[in-house]
Amino acid sequence: MASEPSALDLARALIRCPSVTPQEGGALALMAGVLAEAGFAVERPVFSEPGTPSIENLVARIGEGRCLLLAGHTDVVPPGDEGAWRHGPFAGTVEDGLLYGRGAVDMKGGLACMMAATLDFLRERGPEFGGAIGFLVTGDEEGPAVNGTVKLLEWARARGERFDHCLLGEPTNPGRLGEMIKIGRRGSLSGRITVHGRQGHVAYPHRAENPIPGMLRLAQALLAEPLDGGTAHFDASNLELTTLDVGNPATNVIPALATAVFNVRFNDTWTADSLGAEIRRRLDAAAGGVRFALDIQPSNSPAFLTEPDAFVGLVSDAVEAETGLRPELSTTGGTSDARFIKDACPVIEFGLVGETMHRTDECVAVADLERLTAIYRRVLDAYFPASA
Numbered sequence: 001m002a003s004e005p006s007a008l009d010l011a012r013a014l015i016r017c018p019s020v021t022p023q024e025g026g027a028l029a030l031m032a033g034v035l036a037e038a039g040f041a042v043e044r045p046v047f048s049e050p051g052t053p054s055i056e057n058l059v060a061r062i063g064e065g066r067c068l069l070l071a072g073h074t075d076v077v078p079p080g081d082e083g084a085w086r087h088g089p090f091a092g093t094v095e096d097g098l099l100y101g102r103g104a105v106d107m108k109g110g111l112a113c114m115m116a117a118t119l120d121f122l123r124e125r126g127p128e129f130g131g132a133i134g135f136l137v138t139g140d141e142e143g144p145a146v147n148g149t150v151k152l153l154e155w156a157r158a159r160g161e162r163f164d165h166c167l168l169g170e171p172t173n174p175g176r177l178g179e180m181i182k183i184g185r186r187g188s189l190s191g192r193i194t195v196h197g198r199q200g201h202v203a204y205p206h207r208a209e210n211p212i213p214g215m216l217r218l219a220q221a222l223l224a225e226p227l228d229g230g231t232a233h234f235d236a237s238n239l240e241l242t243t244l245d246v247g248n249p250a251t252n253v254i255p256a257l258a259t260a261v262f263n264v265r266f267n268d269t270w271t272a273d274s275l276g277a278e279i280r281r282r283l284d285a286a287a288g289g290v291r292f293a294l295d296i297q298p299s300n301s302p303a304f305l306t307e308p309d310a311f312v313g314l315v316s317d318a319v320e321a322e323t324g325l326r327p328e329l330s331t332t333g334g335t336s337d338a339r340f341i342k343d344a345c346p347v348i349e350f351g352l353v354g355e356t357m358h359r360t361d362e363c364v365a366v367a368d369l370e371r372l373t374a375i376y377r378r379v380l381d382a383y384f385p386a387s388a
Contacts, residue, residue, distance in 0.1 A: 004119035007369040008099065010034070010112035012092035015101035019074050021143035022053035027074035027108070028139060031115065035060040035135060038119055039127050045155055047147035055140040055147035059156060062122070063132035068383050069166040070114045070133065070376075071341060073141030073148070076103040077358050086361050097366050104364040106357035110169030111137065113352075113369055117376035121384075131384045134163060141337050145300070149337040153344050165311045166347040167379065170336050171354030177368045178323030182349035183312060184233060184305035184331040185338055186265045189272050191279065191296040193218055199256040211258040212246060214290035219244070219260055221286030222279065227266065233305055234267030234331050237275075267331075272299040301335045304342045312348055318378035319350065322371055350375070 005013075019025030032042045040060040048054040061067070079089035079102045087093035089102040099109070118133060136156070140148030156163075173179045195215045200208025222239055230236040241262050246255040266275050276296045283294060306312065308329055319327045327350070341347040352372060356362045 004116065004123060005034070007109075007113045007116035007373040008094070008366055010115050011099060011104065011109045011364070011369060012094070014074065014108035014112055015092040015099070015103055016090055017074070018090045019076055019103070019139060020078050021075040021140065022055055024056045024074075024139055028056055028058045028137065031058055031074065031111065031135070031137060032060070034115055034119075038062070038122055040135070045152065047151040047155075049146050052144050052146045055138065055143075057139060057148060057152045058135065058137040059152065059161075060135040061132055061161070062127055063129060065131045067132040067134050067163050068380070069136055069163040069341075069345065070118070070169070071136045071149070071166050071337065071347075072107050072111045072114070072169045073138045073337065074103075074108060074111065075139040075142045076106070076108070077142050080360060084360050089362075094366065098363040099366055099369070100361060100363045102362055104356070104362045105171045105352045105354055106362070107169055107171060107351060109364045109369055110171065110351040110372065113372040113376055114169055116373045117380060120377055121380045125384070125386065129384050130387070133380070134161075138337065145337070150300070150340045153340055157344070163345040165383075166341050166345050167315065167376075168336065168338050168341065168347055168349040169351040170338075170349045171352045171357055172330075172349050173351070173353045175353060175355060176325070177353055177371055178319050178325035178327055180330045181312070181315060181319070181327045182331065182333065182336075182338070183308060183329045184268075185303065185333065185335055186234060186237070186267055186331060187270070187272065187299065187303035188301035188335055189264045189266060189275055189296065189299045191262055191276070191294060193260045193262070193283070194293045194295070195258045196291040196293070197254065197256050197258070200254045202252050202254055205254065208254040210254045211256070214292065215244070215258040215260060217286055217288070217290060218283050218292060221282045222262065227264070227275075227278070228269045231267050231269060233329070234303070237264060237266040237270060239264045266303055268303040268305055270303065272302060301339050304339060305331065306342065306346045306348050309346070311346060314382045315348060315350060315379055318375050318382060321378055322375045
């Protein structure tokens with residue numbers, strides 16, 4: 001291969017594919033073409049489920065033996081008001097050393113760097129480099145995450161695919177490339193509390209039953225004591241009330257119902273089941289006659305940790321060699337597809353600076369694309385050392 005495209009070339013091409021979830025937008029087709037030309041065996045399975053959009057995905061592999069999986073997603077969130085962007089969200093414009101566009105950091109830029117590093121590695125080492133490189137890419141990370149990575153892994157497992165380690169290219173760095181590797185994620189659990197009362201006139205409270213005082217009592221019971229004090233690698237779990245509502249526009253009517261919605265980001269002290277049981281215990285203990293119902297939503301976001309090991313050290317060394325920073329090993333932030341991949345192999349995340357992700361004028365420094373490509377190339381060299 002005489003001249004492989006650079007990370008910037010690939011990132012601009014991917015940004016120009018309007019792959020807003022659930023649309024493929026040409027992004028997976030572009031990746032498939034680049035990887036197939038480099039010698040990868042590429043497949044693009046589509047998964048469906050009632051009530052959700054069908055999603056196209058991509059699996060590619062080259063080589064035999066110990067396999068390093070490079071993972072990510074080509075789908076992006078909507079751009080919002082396109083007129084508010086400095087440049088078109090799907091134009092891939094470069095100005096003053098910055099590449100603008102939806103997905104520049106989350107995470108088409110990361111995928112572009114992975115491909116550019118891999119192409120450079122294969123150009124030098126050839127297809128028989130003493131192992132295997134895989135790509136696992138979904139178009140459903142920003143959406144319901146039902147027909148994407150979780151099913152893609154099941155599909156690969158059924159075909160006998162095995163992976164030894166995974167590097168997921170999500171934007172992990174808060175402000176500067178090299179600051180942070182994610183070695184785990186907190187879990188997420190949501191629920192709804194409904195307190196039942198009896199509607200009536202405020203002038204005749206004895207004929208009604210106001211649900212609001214009961215709701216306040218239950219809410220206080222959830223918030224009064226910390227869920228835990230954190231663990232060696234995780235912050236303390238936090239429960240946040242996200243809505244409190246009675247749906248009552250009248251000032252002289254006692255409402256019949258009060259509802260509250262909550263979300264918990266929890267550490268590895270808990271599972272979704274044990275946390276749900278603790279929430280139920282606290283509410284039951286505080287109810288004292290309050291008539292309430294608790295509905296906890298099914299969760300596909302458990303807390304998990306990839307223990308710091310040789311692979312984490314290998315990636316940390318590559319980051320430090322290119323940036324001069326020893327990355328913090330973190331479990332902060334929201335959820336990612338790493339929560340599914342961890343069931344297939346150890347997974348860590350390292351990508352671009354995430355400061356502008358999901359914002360108007362999402363952008364990435366061109367220099368960071370070059371540095372991240374160099375980091376990924378160092379990872380490949382260290383994971384597949386050349387024979388003497």
